[in-house]
Amino acid sequence: EKQPCMPTHPQKPLIIKTGVQFTTKVRLLVKLPEVDYQLKVKTTFDKDLPPGRVSRQFFILTNNTKVMDIEDYSNGCLSVEFRHLLKEKKYINGTKGNEGLLSVTEELHSLSFEACFTVQGLTIDLETCSLPLVVISNVSQLPGGWASVMWYNLLTDEPRNLAFFGNPPRASWSQLSEVLSWQFSTFAGRGLNKEQLTMLGEKLFGQHASCSDYQVSWSKFSKENIPGKPFSFWMWLDSILELIKKHLLPVWNENYIMGFVSKEMERALLKDKEPGTFLLRFSESHLGGITFTWVEHGDNGEVKFNSVEPYTKNRLSALPFADIIRDYKVISDGVVPENPLKFLYPDIPKDEAFGRLYNSQPSKVHPYIPSTLIPISEMRSNASTTPRSCQSPEPPMTPGEFDMLNEHLCFDIDTMSSPYSE
Amino acid sequence: EKQPCMPTHPQKPLIIKTGVQFTTKVRLLVKLPEVDYQLKVKTTFDKDLPPGRVSRQFFILTNNTKVMDIEDYSNGCLSVEFRHLLKEKKYINGTKGNEGLLSVTEELHSLSFEACFTVQGLTIDLETCSLPLVVISNVSQLPGGWASVMWYNLLTDEPRNLAFFGNPPRASWSQLSEVLSWQFSTFAGRGLNKEQLTMLGEKLFGQHASCSDYQVSWSKFSKENIPGKPFSFWMWLDSILELIKKHLLPVWNENYIMGFVSKEMERALLKDKEPGTFLLRFSESHLGGITFTWVEHGDNGEVKFNSVEPYTKNRLSALPFADIIRDYKVISDGVVPENPLKFLYPDIPKDEAFGRLYNSQPSKVHPYIPSTLIPISEMRSNASTTPRSCQSPEPPMTPGEFDMLNEHLCFDIDTMSSPYSE
DNA sequence: ACAGTTTCCCGTAAATGC
DNA sequence: TGCATTTACGGGAAACTG
Numbered sequence: 074e075k076q077p078c079m080p081t082h083p084q085k086p087l088i089i090k091t092g093v094q095f096t097t098k099v100r101l102l103v104k105l106p107e108v109d110y111q112l113k114v115k116t117t118f119d120k121d122l123p124p125g126r127v128s129r130q131f132f133i134l135t136n137n138t139k140v141m142d143i144e145d146y147s148n149g150c151l152s153v154e155f156r157h158l159l160k161e162k163k164y165i166n167g168t169k170g171n172e173g174l175l176s177v178t179e180e181l182h183s184l185s186f187e188a189c190f191t192v193q194g195l196t197i198d199l200e201t202c203s204l205p206l207v208v209i210s211n212v213s214q215l216p217g218g219w220a221s222v223m224w225y226n227l228l229t230d231e232p233r234n235l236a237f238f239g240n241p242p243r244a245s246w247s248q249l250s251e252v253l254s255w256q257f258s259t260f261a262g263r264g265l266n267k268e269q270l271t272m273l274g275e276k277l278f279g280q281h282a283s284c285s286d287y288q289v290s291w292s293k294f295s296k297e298n299i300p301g302k303p304f305s306f307w308m309w310l311d312s313i314l315e316l317i318k319k320h321l322l323p324v325w326n327e328n329y330i331m332g333f334v335s336k337e338m339e340r341a342l343l344k345d346k347e348p349g350t351f352l353l354r355f356s357e358s359h360l361g362g363i364t365f366t367w368v369e370h371g372d373n374g375e376v377k378f379n380s381v382e383p384y385t386k387n388r389l390s391a392l393p394f395a396d397i398i399r400d401y402k403v404i405s406d407g408v409v410p411e412n413p414l415k416f417l418y419p420d421i422p423k424d425e426a427f428g429r430l431y432n433s434q435p436s437k438v439h440p441y442i443p444s445t446l447i448p449i450s451e452m453r454s455n456a457s458t459t460p461r462s463c464q465s466p467e468p469p470m471t472p473g474e475f476d477m478l479n480e481h482l483c484f485d486i487d488t489m490s491s492p493y494s495e
Numbered sequence: 496e497k498q499p500c501m502p503t504h505p506q507k508p509l510i511i512k513t514g515v516q517f518t519t520k521v522r523l524l525v526k527l528p529e530v531d532y533q534l535k536v537k538t539t540f541d542k543d544l545p546p547g548r549v550s551r552q553f554f555i556l557t558n559n560t561k562v563m564d565i566e567d568y569s570n571g572c573l574s575v576e577f578r579h580l581l582k583e584k585k586y587i588n589g590t591k592g593n594e595g596l597l598s599v600t601e602e603l604h605s606l607s608f609e610a611c612f613t614v615q616g617l618t619i620d621l622e623t624c625s626l627p628l629v630v631i632s633n634v635s636q637l638p639g640g641w642a643s644v645m646w647y648n649l650l651t652d653e654p655r656n657l658a659f660f661g662n663p664p665r666a667s668w669s670q671l672s673e674v675l676s677w678q679f680s681t682f683a684g685r686g687l688n689k690e691q692l693t694m695l696g697e698k699l700f701g702q703h704a705s706c707s708d709y710q711v712s713w714s715k716f717s718k719e720n721i722p723g724k725p726f727s728f729w730m731w732l733d734s735i736l737e738l739i740k741k742h743l744l745p746v747w748n749e750n751y752i753m754g755f756v757s758k759e760m761e762r763a764l765l766k767d768k769e770p771g772t773f774l775l776r777f778s779e780s781h782l783g784g785i786t787f788t789w790v791e792h793g794d795n796g797e798v799k800f801n802s803v804e805p806y807t808k809n810r811l812s813a814l815p816f817a818d819i820i821r822d823y824k825v826i827s828d829g830v831v832p833e834n835p836l837k838f839l840y841p842d843i844p845k846d847e848a849f850g851r852l853y854n855s856q857p858s859k860v861h862p863y864i865p866s867t868l869i870p871i872s873e874m875r876s877n878a879s880t881t882p883r884s885c886q887s888p889e890p891p892m893t894p895g896e897f898d899m900l901n902e903h904l905c906f907d908i909d910t911m912s913s914p915y916s917e
Numbered sequence: 918a919c920a921g922t923t924t925c926c927c928g929t930a931a932a933t934g935c
Numbered sequence: 936t937g938c939a940t941t942t943a944c945g946g947g948a949a950a951c952t953g
Contacts, residue, residue, distance in 0.1 A: 091941085093926065161941085177940070210941050212927055336862075364863065382863040391813030391868065401866075409831055440758075441786065441804040444823075446813060446868040513923085515944060583923085599922070632923050634945055 084260065087203075088218040089182075091131065091159050091210045099186045099201070101141060101151040112141040112190055114153050120185035120202070126235065127180050130162040131208055141188070159208060176296075178217035179238035181205035181225070205235055216311040220295035227252050241291035246274055249289055253310065261317045262326045269333040276357075277306060304360055312361035320389040321363065323430050329353060329417060330363070340378055342418060343368040349415025356383035365398065367413050379413070381450060392446050395430035398423065400447040410449065506682065509625075510640045511604075513553065513581050513632045521608045521623070523563060523573040534563040534612055536575050542607035542624070548657065549602050553630055556580040563610070581630065598718075600639035601660035603627035603647070627657055638733040642717035649674050663713035668696055671711050675732065683739040684748045691755040698779075699728060726782055734783035742811040743785065745852050751775060751839060752785070762800055764840060765790040771837025778805035787820065789835050801835070803872060814868050817852035820845065822869040832871065 089095050099114055116137040119130065135158050141151040184203040189196065205225055207218040221238065227249070228242050244252075250270045258264035265273070276299070278287050295307035302309070313332070317325045324330055330353045334342070343350055348369045356362030362383030371377050384397060402410035417426045511517050521536055538559045541552065557580050563573040606625040611618065627647055629640040643660065649671070650664050666674075672692045680686035687695070698721070700709050717729035724731070735754070739747045746752055752775045756764070765772055770791045778784030784805025793799050806819060824832035839848045 090926090213929090214940080380863050382866045384866075388813065388868070391810065403864075441802050442825075442872045442874065444804045444806075444870050444872045446810070447871050448866050449869050450864045450866045452864065512944090635947090636922080 085215065085219055085222070087205070087222045088207050088209060088215060089159050090212065090215075091161055091208060094156055094158055096154060096156050097184060097186075097203070098152060098154045099141075100144070101188075101199075104149070105151070105190070105192070110190070112151060112188055113138055114141055114186055114188045116155055116157065117185045117187070118159065119182050122182075122235070127182065128175070129177065129180065129208070131159045131182070132162055134158040134160045161210070175238055176217065178207055178209065178214055178221050180207070181221075181235040181237060182208055183233060183235065202233060204232060205237065216308055217295065219311070220307045223252055223256075224291055224294070238291070243288040243290050244294070246278070246287045246289060249294070250274065256310075256314060257317075260314055261322065263328065265333070269331070272333040272335055272338070273310070275335065302358070309357075309360060313355045316355075316361040316363065316386060316389075320386060321394055324353075324394055324427075327426070327430070329426055330355075331418065332363075339366055343378060344376055346419065347416055349413060350418055350420065351414045351416070352418040354380075359383055359385070361385055363394065365401075365414065367415075369413060381448075384448075388448075392448065393430075393432050395427045396432050397448045398427055399431050400445075402447060402449045404449065404451045406452075507637065507641055507644070509627070509644045510629050510631060510637060511581050512634065512637075513583055513630065516578055516580055518576055518578050519606060519608075519625070520574060520576045521563075522566070523610075523621075526571070527573070527612070527614070532612070534573060534610055535560055536563055536608055536610045538577055538579065539607045539609070540581065541604050544604075544657070549604065550597070551599065551602065551630070552584040553581045553604070554584055556582045583632070597660055598639065600629055600631065600636055600643050602629070603643075603657040603659060604630055605655060605657065624655060626654060627659065638730055639717065641733070642729045645674055645678075646713055646716065660713070665710040665712050666716070668700070668709045668711060671716070672696065678732075678736060679739075682736055683744065685750065687755070691753075694755040694757055694760070695732070697757065724780070731779075731782060735777045738777075738783040738785065738808060738811075742808060743816055746775070746816055746849075749848070749852075751848055752777075753840065754785075761788050765800060766798055768841065769838055771835060772840055772842065773836045773838070774840040776802075781805055781807070783807055785816065787823075787836065789837075791835060803870075806870075810870075814870065815852075815854050817849045818854050819870045820849055821853050822867075824869065824871050825874055826871060827874045 097116065101112070105112075116133060118133050119127065135156065137155075137157070139153045139155060141153045144150050144152045183206055186201050188199045190199075191197070207221050209215060209218050224241060224244070225234075225237055228244055229237060231237075250265075250273065253273065254264040254270065274287070277289055277293065293306065295305050298305055299309065304312075317330075321330065325332075332353065332355050334352065334354050339352065339354060343352065343366065346368055349367060351365045351367035353363060353365050356364055362385045364380050364383040366378055366380040369377050369379065381401070384394065389397075398414055399412075401412055401414055403413050404410045414423055416422055519538065523534070527534075538555060540555050541549065557578065559577075559579070561575050561577060563575045566572050566574045605628055608623050610621045612621075613619070629643050631637060631640050646663060646666070647656075647659055650666055651659060653659075672687075672695065675695065676686035676692065696709070699711055699715065715728065717727050720727055721731065726734075739752075743752065747754075754775065754777050756774065756776050761774065761776060765774065765788065768790055771789060773787045773789035775785060775787050778786055784807045786802050786805040788800055788802040791799050791801065803823070806816065811819075820836055821834075823834055823836055825835050826832045836845055838844055
């Protein structure tokens with residue numbers, strides 16, 4: 074009868090950070106006849122939770138009781154909005170209830186709302202509760218918490234299975250890929266296309282022609298590290314989402330970032346293009362990095378690929394990405410620096426693509442000479458110091474595969490509309 | 496009989512930020528005979544303060560009572576250390592006690608410590624209190640608070656004149672300049688020399704041959720804005736101190752930053768130097784900025800001065816200052832970029848001075864081409880767009896003044912030893 | 918509307934617990 | 936000792952409050 078709205082984090086509901094306010098709203102969906110008394114709602118955190126179920130206990134620091142009010146804008150329903158603060162209980166001596174296998178972001182909690190009223194001598198108790206909640210103490214835990222919220226809501230319809238992560242089910246790749254694309258379209262304004270998802274699938278499963286039937290375990294998704302890397306799949310993907318949100322929104326929304334492309338694919342795509350053709354790709358080796366790779370022809374006509382050291386949030390906050398692309402220069406042995414980036418893959422002239430996004434700041438501080446930072450790479454033309462990988466052999470693919478991939482990987486700018494386009 | 500040590504802020508004692516822990520220590524300087532009972536000390540904030548004296552009231556959120564203990568390391572004195580949190584009292588309806596003329600950083604408070612013990616049937620009350628304290632709620636108020644602490648401790652010996660800023664005395668320039676130099680030597684490792692102080696004095700008083708007799712009012716020091724600028728003298732100076740602390744420590748400690756030089760003086764100094772001679776100076780127009788000015792000769796032999804747009808903390812955190820000096824380039828109409836900085840004033844070859852401070856980071860992220868940011872200015876050789884001030888007339892000084900100043904302004908690297916030199 | 922002041926809270930660093 | 940988690944708090948921005 075009552076429908077609780079969820080506590081809201083900045084865009085991430087169902088995650089509560091201790092010591093930071095969150096709001097909840099409870100609405101009474103039935104209209105009560107002639108209510109001229111006050112209807113009080115009481116909030117309880119982890120009401121009647123079986124002991125030992127969670128390892129940490131929390132309590133609401135603020136007023137947990139409030140009177141319902143008629144919503145002004147809507148149809149006269151009763152509702153109440155709380156603004157709460159959560160704090161961890163200090164388990165005085167001894168062993169916070171164990172359940173030590175689960176990490177804090179897998180530990181599910183819930184908020185309960187209770188009200189009681191009397192009509193015609195009849196006492197009626199109302200009670201409702203939230204979907205499972207994750208409680209964190211630092212924003213650094215937010216990605217992990219959000220992974221849990223996604224996994225739970227993707228894989229169960231149970232409203233309150235707090236033991237979910239005791240034995241979490243697997244997700245099929247078709248389910249998961251949809252959710253991942255969702256994340257990008259919700260938080261960055263543009264989802265993932267088929268080719269990008271294919272690369273992500275291959276990252277999880279290895280090279281398989283079709284992985285839509287594959288199952289991903291919770292652990293593989295967000296707990297265990299990618300082989301050879303110090304982070305899990307989701308941590309990596311989320312770091313990219315954050316990078317886009319903070320530094321790449323317009324470029325992402327214009328669909329100029331291919332982003333998720335394997336290095337093999339990248340070369341296959343650039344191989345036959347005009348020298349100076351480049352594409353933008355997220356780093357697979359570091360969290361939250363973006364790089365560009367361009368193709369050029371060596372002295373004896375062979376194809377060479379170069380990728381710049383990935384830009385991370387620190388660099389990008391000193392210099393917007395579009396400006397990096399505009400100003401990037403390579404110096405070879407003292408020759409006049411030149412910008413090697415000419416065409417955004419497949420063949421869009423750089424300035425045509427990025428022109429609107431440049432950040433021309435002539436900065437007229439009068440007595441001073443304006444100055445800016447420009448990104449630069451120094452290369453010895455000496456072959457021995459040329460990055461080795463640029464000369465590595467062609468990717469192991471058949472020509473047929475090439476063609477197919479090539480066909481699928483062209484940008485389709487009009488397929489998804491962007492809320493950020495101007 | 497008890498000597499309280501002051502609450503410590505990060506390097507700034509006597510300033511307390513609400514909601515942030517501070518520590519105090521009280522020591523009993525007399526040895527008590529045969530004390531086998533516990534001596535409790537109680538802390539009170541603003542004990543028996545006359546009402547209306549302050550506009551804000553605070554209270555100690557944490558335990559305010561603790562038992563004294565024998566100090567292990569020293570001579571067996573009793574002492575106790577508190578770790579406190581301060582919070583503002585919510586003045587329920589009505590007018591926090593006024594005194595509206597004073598800003599929060601001028602409002603002085605105090606901590607009292609009390610203890611009581613009985614010896615041979617005789618009850619003895621002990622009480623002591625701190626020097627005046629400033630309470631702030633955000634670090635943005637720290638410079639203002641520190642100005643108050645400096646002014647108070649410079650100009651009075653009274654231990655507890657909480658009304659000090661009702662009518663604050665003036666400081667003589669000789670007193671004040673000493674304190675300012677102190678700030679730099681305490682917080683940045685190297686104080687201010689005579690020439691630097693002279694420039695600061697002129698900033699406060701205008702051009703006066705000797706300003707050591709001049710009096711500075713509290714308002715002129717830290718409350719009223721410098722004419723034509725949106726900040727006061729101290730806010731400006733403190734912004735520079737912060738810039739040094741965070742981004743310029745080694746360069747400052749090597750005495751490579753002349754820093755406080757008027758533009759007139761700067762030209763007088765550079766005028767006859769080798770082209771490419773430069774000096775480092777703090778911005779007078781913006782908070783926390785540093786620039787370099789170099790001299791060069793125009794086509795028809797006239798002397799030209801150029802100053803780069805000042806670097807502020809944002810830019811400097813993307814690129815260390817020494818690297819900026821190393822890599823700075825000017826592009827004129829597509830000509831090969833060149834670094835115009837050759838000699839640090841008076842004639843130290845750039846790399847000899849800054850070589851050790853360069854931050855050579857080849858960044859071997861293997862498959863990638865290393866990239867770095869370099870600072871660059873673009874100049875049209877077209878005279879109409881050359882910054883106007885570069886062609887302004889010579890400073891209004893007599894040749895005699897020149898000589899004197901020139902003589903005084905050479906760097907004396909060995910005069911002050913630097914705690915940061917390696 | 919506005920300026921001075923406080924609150925809010927992210928994000929890094931340090932501390933703590935296990 | 937190392938990893939997981941929490942605490943601490945600077946710093947930018949929003950919210951407050953006369």
